[in-house]
Amino acid sequence: MQQENTKGSATDHLANERTFLAWIRTSIGIMAFGFVVVKFSLFVKQIALLLNKQDPVHVKGYSAILGIVLVFVGTVTAVLAYIRYKNVEKQLEEGNYQHSSFLLTIITSLIFLVSAFLIVYLIQNV
Numbered sequence: 826m827q828q829e830n831t832k833g834s835a836t837d838h839l840a841n842e843r844t845f846l847a848w849i850r851t852s853i854g855i856m857a858f859g860f861v862v863v864k865f866s867l868f869v870k871q872i873a874l875l876l877n878k879q880d881p882v883h884v885k886g887y888s889a890i891l892g893i894v895l896v897f898v899g900t901v902t903a904v905l906a907y908i909r910y911k912n913v914e915k916q917l918e919e920g921n922y923q924h925s926s927f928l929l930t931i932i933t934s935l936i937f938l939v940s941a942f943l944i945v946y947l948i949q950n951v
């Protein structure tokens with residue numbers, strides 16, 4: 826027996842909204858981490874200047890760039906989450922929901938690249 830496609834119920838729409846809000850929390854977390862990385866970079870530079878060090882702890886500026894990239898990844902996550910939310914909402918209204926892992930693939934790839942860069946950076950500066 827084939828199951829007939831029907832319009833999404835209130836439960837389906839609420840689940841879609843909860844998923845969207847979870848993605849928004851994730852994007853805020855990624856952006857906050859990027860902000861902390863940038864501020865920590867500035868903190869290290871100021872401490873080095875206060876201690877009158879001429880060569881402040883091999884500061885190359887990568888952590889500031891990494892922090893900015895993380896804020897960008899968080900922003901992209903929020904935008905893609907909204908697009909996914911609206912697409913799922915439309916599909917539920919039309920009664921033809923199709924699962925997509927596009928957002929998961931993109932965000933996982935971006936986080937992996939940033940993490941690999943961070944690992945290389947930390948290994949070089951230890």
